[in-house]
Structure formats: structure tokens, C-alpha cells
Amino acid sequence: MFLAACDTLHDLVPGLRPADEDYVVKPVRIAEVLDRARALLRGRGGSERPEGMPCYGDLVLDDTTCEARRGSRALCLTPAEYRLLRQLLANAESVxxxxxxxxxxxxEFRAHGAIEKLVARLRRKVDHEEPALIHTRRGFGYWLGCPDD
Structure with missing residues (x-):
């Protein structure tokens, strides 16, 4: 990210065509700097994530500590919820x-009611903010992903 005194970064460095979130013009607004930094991290896969951590968008699992995060918010998951989320994440976009x-x-096989309750509890924790990541495909099952709009 660049801090620029000019209206456009092109005035500073001819030929460079950065994305809109690559630079901030003075005087800076802290909220804008933070939003643009988050956008850069999202676009590059989140450089703050250690290698090998399973993730989907802003959802990150840490298999070494069995903890999950959605953005900056820690998800307090039970062991069953964590295993379900791990399975959905490993099979992202698949039902x-x-x-x-x-x-x-x-x-082992469990009654469908037990699975529906587990999915509902996990959904309340994961999908607390938009976009929703856990979806139902009626008659088939559940999947993790962002639906096409």
C-alpha cells in the first residue's frame, strides 16, 4: 500500500496501474486505511494466515489448536461443530x-434430526455476518460456499 500526496498514484509513478485499494491519498482517514488494508489481505489470500491453514474467504481453521475464526471474530465451537466445519471446508462448493x-x-450414522440441529448451531456461529457460507440443498444435504448471485 502506498501513501500518496497526489490525487492519483499515476502522477507519482508513470506507467504503474495499481488497483483502487493499493494507495491512500493524504490527508489519510484511519478507517479508509484499515479498510483498504483488509481488502489487500483478502485479495492476496490473507498473508496473516500461516501456510497450510484451511480457509474459505474470511473463514479460517487452525487444526493445531482446533480453533476457527471468521474475520477477526473467534468462533467458539464444540468438537462436533469443529469436525463438521472442517468437513464442509475440505469439501467446499460440494454438497x-x-x-x-x-x-x-x-x-456412525445419526438420526437426521441430530445432524440438522448440529448444522443449525454451526450456522448461527459461522453465518453471524454476511455473506452466509453454510447452505442447504433440499433433499441432498449441506454445502459451504458463496452462492452465485
Whole structure:
């Protein structure tokens, strides 16, 4: 990110065509600097994330500590919720049946009601802010991802 005294960065460095979030013009507004820094981190996969951490958008799992974050907010997950979220994340954009979820989370088949309650609890924690990441495909199962608008 560049801090520029000019209206455009092109005036400073001819030929350079940065994205809109690559520079901030003086006088700076702290909120704008923070928003642009977040945009840069999102666009580059979040350089603050250590290598190998599974993530989808602003959702990050830390398998070494079994903790999850959505943006800057820590998600307080139960072990079953964490295993479910890990499975959804590992299969992002793919629908998982209730049978697949039950066998992965508990190692055995569970009644559909138990799976629906677990998904509902996880959804309340993960999808507290937009965009919603956990979705239902009626008659098929659940999936993690951003639906096409």
C-alpha cells in the first residue's frame, strides 16, 4: 500500500496501474486505511494466515489448536461443530449428504434430526455476518460456499 500526496498514484509513478485499494491519498482517514488494508489481505489470500491453514474467504481453521475464526471474530465451537466445519471446508462448493456428515462427525450414522440441529448451531456461529457460507440443498444435504448471485 502506498501513501500518496497526489490525487492519483499515476502522477507519482508513470506507467504503474495499481488497483483502487493499493494507495491512500493524504490527508489519510484511519478507517479508509484499515479498510483498504483488509481488502489487500483478502485479495492476496490473507498473508496473516500461516501456510497450510484451511480457509474459505474470511473463514479460517487452525487444526493445531482446533480453533476457527471468521474475520477477526473467534468462533467458539464444540468438537462436533469443529469436525463438521472442517468437513464442509475440505469439501467446499460440494454438497455433503446427512449420511456423510454423520459418519464423519460421529463415526456412525445419526438420526437426521441430530445432524440438522448440529448444522443449525454451526450456522448461527459461522453465518453471524454476511455473506452466509453454510447452505442447504433440499433433499441432498449441506454445502459451504458463496452462492452465485
Amino acid at each position: 455433503l449428504s446427512k449420511e456423510q456428515i454423520g459418519r464423519h462427525v460421529w463415526g
